[in-house]
Amino acid sequence: MAEFDKGSVSRRTMEIVTALLTSAAGLSVCYGSWRSGIGWSEMGPGAGYFPFYIGVLIILGSLVTLLRSIFLSRFRGEIFIDGKRARSVFGFFLPIVAFLIVSLFLGLYIGTALYIFASMKWQGGYRWWICILAALAVSALFYIVFEIGFQVPLLKGPVENWLGIY
Amino acid sequence: MGNFGYLMDGFATVITMHHIVIMIAGVMLGILVGVLPGLGAPNGVSLLLPLTFTMDPISAIILLSCMYWGALFGGSTTSILFNIPGEPSSVATTFDGYPMARSGQATRALTLAFMSAGIGALAGVMMITLLSSWVARFALQFSSPEFFAVYFLAFASFIGMGSNSAAKTLVMMMLGFAFATVGMDTISGGLRLTFGLTDLIKGVSFLVAVMGLFGLGELLLTTEEGLRFEGIKARVRAIDVVRTLKEMPRYGWSILRSTIIGIWMGITPAGPTAASFMSYGLARRFAKDKSQFGKGDPRGIVSPETADHSAGTSALLPMLALGVPGSATAAVMMGGLMIWGLTPGPMLFIDRPDFVWGLIASMYIGNVVAVLLVLTTVPLYASILRVPFSIVGPVIVAIIFSGAYQIANSTFDLWLVLGFGVFGYLFKKLDYPIAPLVLAMVLGDKAEDAFRQSMLMSNGSLTIFWSNPLVSAIMALGLLMLVWPLIATAIGLRGSRRRAGQSAKA
Incomplete structure (x- = not known):
């Protein structure tokens, strides 16, 4: 078996975790369908009839994957992710979560501008005025394409309200 | 009026200033989407789809389909210049495309790729022109059990023909069906699988799933790989293009073989990715001199590209004529058709011949436009990949x-995209196929309706799927597809044993 670096996760662990997650999804599908009625109603098969078997198939498929990952040594020694890669994935993922939370309060235009400014400033290491210009340019471009070009509204917050943009 | 007459009408609809501009815009956006990491054809079409809700269906489908062609070309560009496949279906192009470009023949590699891709695409469109109304007429005799059998066939061939583990394919497909059932039940009006969350009543849109799984998932995967793209500087010189055009006829056989593979894999839901790999493999097997493969053999570029594009276009045949898309992108487009109020399937040929033939005509022109545009704009797009990821990614x-x-002016969808993104990353790393999930999400309602109506017709007996020769034949074919891996291993085992016996004799 290969030596793992500190903080790395093996592929086998992730295979098992994912198979457990999909079985849980299958179980909740079965439970949800059972509540809607999996039997035969006067209108034919009940609302849960079809999805119930979908859930059963999800569980069956997940179990096969689970058993194969536990008992077959196919992925032994394979690393799913190591510490260095995990850091760069989280370095990209966490700002996205922050971007979403900010956008819920301030709207997507301001959220986008702040997100692009922050990424360029702290991850790209650009000078602040370049970051501001780029952030404003992207938001303005979105506004032109979406609101003016295709006339579809984007989530707006208090700032647009205050500026009188609807 | 024959197909030819309809096609001419289609050309008359499509050749207007308005539609040509839409085509150019679609192709340009498509190339962009194909070149950028994390934005592939399915995701690009999903992003553009909400913007087309207000357009008329013909213009909308031209925009989306041209984006698809553009994305296929964009994917080949990055394969050749950067050794980064912009699309999964252009992975096989990197094997010989990148080595050829690195040896200073970038223009030759690009021209070979684009020309053979164009030929493959046109062959696919011609096949659609010839076969589609025949298939649609045949499908007119279908009722619910037959339709369910066709869906069964489509999904069975995913499990049987896919390169991924059958259990994983099954799980993904069924998860797709499960997502499709979330929300209001169309027959009883009751709520299903909402678990008390009001945000789930409207259901989970397949667009949200595609954006998360393909878009965000792909981006997360990209960040892992480090973010420097080392590309080859390409300047497309006209003289090199002409010289390469002259050598094209030499690869006639490769192109013909790859076209047939591509069309077959495109009509069946195996899709462009499988087609390009298979075509590359066969080109190598049939070549007399194998030494140049992997080092920049032109046949190693021509074969996967032709198959990729002929499969990509052919995937629209089952979508139009049967309502069963042959690839993830075709599935997204079919979802679009349903949103615009059109029902893909045989009735579309009767109700809206202008739409069907307008689309087919646009596929001829769109692909020619795409070849010309991509040849002239390659340097521009290649420079986009040199923009640092800290700008492009966000x-x-x-x-x-x-x-x-x-999609629905809903903030809940944003969180769903994030969730799908995390799972997309996980699934991709663990070799779970994503296309079956998307297909099942788009087809879920239709498949379930077909199933429930069949059950109503037979009072709950499954024998209805074996009640007449037509439905039995389709079901039998589906079962055959399902057990195909077992048969193939059996045959393969025999074959390898025979070979072993021969070598022992020699």
Whole structure:
């Protein structure tokens, strides 16, 4: 078996975790369908009839994957992710979560501008005025394409309200 | 009026200033989407789809289908110049495309790729022109059990023909069906699988799933790989293009073989990725001199490209004529058709011949436009990949979430995209196929309706799927597809044993 670096996760662990997650999804599908009625109603098969078997198939498929990952040594020694890669994935993922939370309060235009400014400033290491210009340019471009070009509204917050943009 | 007459009408509809501009815009956006990491054809079409709700269906489908062609070309560009496949279906192009470009023949590699891709695409469109109304007429005799059998066949061939583990394919497909059932039940009006969350009543849009799984998932995967793209400087010189054009006829056999593979894999839901790999493999097997493969053999570029594009176009035949898309992108487009109020399937040929033949005509022109555009704009797009990821990445993320919000003006969808993104990353790393999930999400309602109506017709007996020769034949074919891996291993085992016996004799 290969030596793992500190903080790395093996592929086998992730295979098992994912198979457990999909079985849980299958179980909740079965439970949800059972509540809607999996039997035969006067209108034919009940609302849960079809999805119930979908859930059963999800569980069956997940179990096969689970058993194969536990008992077959196919992925032994394979690393799913190591510490260095995990850091760069989280370095990209966490700002996205922050971007979403900010956008819920301030709207997507301001959220986008702040997100692009922050990424360029702290991850790209650009000078602040370049970051501001780029952030404003992207938001303005979105506004032109979406609101003016295709006339579809984007989530707006208090700032647009205050500026009188609807 | 024959197909030819309809096609001419289609050309008359399509050749207007308005539609040509839409085509050019679609192709340009498509190339962009194909070149950028994390934005592939399915995701690009999903992002553009909400913007087409207000357009007329013909213009909308031209925009989306041209984006698809453009994305296929864009994917080949990055394969050749950067050794980064922009699309999964252009992975096989990197094997010989990148080595050829590195040896200073970038123009030759690009021209070979684009020309053979164009030929493959046109062959696919011709096949659609010849076969589609025949298939549609045949499908007119279908009722619910037959339709369910066709869906069964489509999904069975995914499990049987796919390169991924059958259990994983099954799980993904069924998860797709499960997502499709979330929300209001169309027959009883009751709520299903909402678990008390009001945000789930409207259901989970397949667009949200595509944006998360393909878009965000792909981006997360990209960040892992480090973010420097080392590309080859390409300047497309006209003289090199002409010289390469002259050598094209030499690869006639490769092109013909790859076209047939591509068309077959495109009509069956195996899709462009499988087609390009298979075509590359066969080109290598049939070549007399194998030494140049992997080092820049032209046949190693021509074969996967032709198959990729002929499969990509052919995937629209089952979508139009049967209502069963042959690839993830075709599935997204079919979802679009349903949103615009059109029902893909045989009735579309009767109700809206102008739409069907307008689309087919646009596929001829669109692909020619795409070849010309991609040849002239390659340097421009190649320079986009040199923009650092710390700018491009966040911009793509912002585009994805803006697109997700526009589907239903719902902030809940934003969180769903994030969730799908995490799972997309996980699934991709663990070799779970994503296309079956998307297909099942788009087809879920239709498959379930077909199933429930069949059950109503037979009072709950499954024998209805074996009640007449037509439905039995389709079901039998589906079962055959399902057990195909077992048969193939059996045959393969025999074959290898025979070979072993021969070598022992020699």
